[in-house]
């Protein structure tokens with residue numbers, strides 16, 4: 001820790017936060033985001049970039065001419081210098097910035113950025129490569145007014161993944177053309193090359209289809225929108241909007257100039273209520289339907305038994321391929337309930353006609369969905385295009401050439417790669433940017449739920465160790481998704497994306513062996529200066545106090561380490577009072593051995609950060625050695641068993657790392673109190689979110705032992721199965737018993753092993769999320 005903090009300080013002092021005496025020319029810093037693969041500093045005098053420098057591009061190369069204009073614009077933003085662009089080559093390099101292609105590199109997006117005392121050259125393996133060299137130079141420049149010094153360097157850089165995407169849902173809330181362009185600019189700044197545009201859904205159809213005009217006339221308008229999390233209460237404000245084909249082409253061209261491919265998504269056969277409202281004959285029941293004003297998964301989907309549905313899909317895709325030159329077209333395939341198909345004579349007739357039979361792996365209706373997706377694939381393949389589908393397209397068998405977008409965790413991507421299909425990783429747990437980025441949800445704009453802070457994004461590794469090197473090649477990329485149910489405007493899009501997009505960019509581009517969160521944080525303020533320059537509405541949580549807690553059973557204390565991204569001063573209190581600049585200053589790990597309230601704040605010349613607050617609840621079990629006799633669920637293991645006795649309580653969000661989960665097996669933990677200790681009370685807490693298959697405990701028992709071998713039960717309780725109407729949230733369970741003096745305490749908690757009939761997951765096991773075990 002110490003050495004990293006020192007590194008942090010050096011980097012920052014060398015860069016952004018060095019106060020320069022007026023008149024001093026500021027220097028560039030090549031530690032940008034995403035971190036380039038190779039940055040080799042070269043001794044010698046800096047190159048001075050001033051107003052006399054020109055940006056040169058090869059004559060008749062329109063893409064590099066445009067690249068030169070971009071660079072001129074960026075240099076203007078950073079320094080105020082207005083550089084000229086002109087045709088020219090390396091022989092004119094002196095004093096200038098020269099752009100060229102022709103770099104011999106395996107990776108088509110590679111570039112070399114060389115700075116000598118005389119000038120700058122950016123050579124790409126392609127025009128796109130040059131564009132990424134330009135992005136690096138842009139981000140390296142100081143924010144200043146006038147000339148800048150560029151230390152000599154040779155940067156050799158290339159992306160780790162060929163597919164570096166960001167997804168934007170414009171159905172739930174329509175986002176205008178200018179804002180979509182601003183989104184594309186955000187992608188360019190983060191070296192991304194794919195814009196996944198989610199154009200259609202239950203709540204609005206947003207792309208003009210000339211053959212079926214009612215899709216936008218009717219399907220782009222919803223009468224009202226539900227307030228909050230499907231409260232049943234609606235506003236009375238119609239919501240509408242769509243892109244004409246000309247506008248969509250304008251977006252495609254705008255993206256292409258920035259070396260970004262737009263991948264349109266027409267989500268089928270589910271998520272189609274807007275289309276069904278326009279053309280009710282496309283549904284199994286014939287309607288009537290209404291463009292949805294609530295969120296979730298609708299039962300009404302395209303009728304797979306109706307030939308006109310297949311013609312409809314072809315008509316839509318035929319126009320889509322005319323607008324979007326992308327090799328890949330996303331056809332959705334997610335969240336398509338089969339209840340209508342089960343009851344629909346046409347769908348059942350189709351199943352019969354195709355000779356489809358359900359088996360132990362998939363239902364007949366799942367195979368029917370594959371038939372629909374295969375039909376779309378055949379149509380697109382015949383036009384030289386490939387499909388991408390969400391991971392549900394694995395159910396019922398993948399279309400022969402499909403690429404899978406893995407969103408319900410990582411298993412879909414792993415399975416696709418094993419089957420020899422390409423996969424793009426977008427798991428909810430790390431890359432759903434519609435999830436909260438702070439635990440303190442009361443101070444956040446409403447989000448869909450979840451918890452994906454910047455650090456979690458950064459720590460995601462897209463290539464699962466479960467894959468062989470041969471299989472791993474099928475993981476072609478990484479993407480974050482932004483669903484806009486709770487994102488009413490583009491300012492909020494910016495807030496949800498930034499700075500998580502910076503962490504995403506490093507996963508997509510940089511070398512994983514160079515991964516280091518604290519060094520990433522050290523690079524971040526420089527990028528944030530650019531966010532400021534461009535007026536982006538970014539989230540600022542990373543500028544608050546970063547606190548890590550570590551139970552330290554050896555010393556019987558809770559270790560508390562704190563740092564600020566820019567090494568600014570942190571002040572704290574332990575008595576619950578508000579921390580100020582005159583409160584104790586944090587210098588080294590705090591050793592906490594009693595209950596209290598930690599409050600901490602970063603004090604900067606610009607003001608104080610948000611106050612970090614944590615109740616620390618010590619009891620006889622706190623920071624004692626704890627051993628698990630049955631496994632913690634891998635997906636929700638977080639920091640492991642110690643979480644249960646760290647003195648820190650989870651809140652109503654089970655994904656914060658404060659809760660750990662058990663699934664299929666019981667929780668069985670042994671706490672070593674280290675010496676004979678009298679106890680007469682035990683308590684646990686569970687966090688319940690029934691819709692997520694997260695249920696309460698069915699059993700809680702306490703056993704004691706003097707030798708850790710032979711145990712004796714002192715208390716137990718069973719709890720009834722949860723009813724549909726039982727509340728979600730935190731459940732406390734307490735057992736009291738006659739005082740007993742013991743060294744070892746075994747806690748047993750049984751999850752719901754078979755969810756009740758009323759639940760969609762009936763008969764399947766539920767998770768139990770447990771936190772703090774208290775003994776008194």
Ligand code: ACM
Pocket residue numbers: 334335390407
């Ligand atoms: C999805 O989030 N329904 C792909």
Ligand code: ZN
Pocket residue numbers: 283284302303304305306340341344345346347
């Ligand atoms: Zn049907």
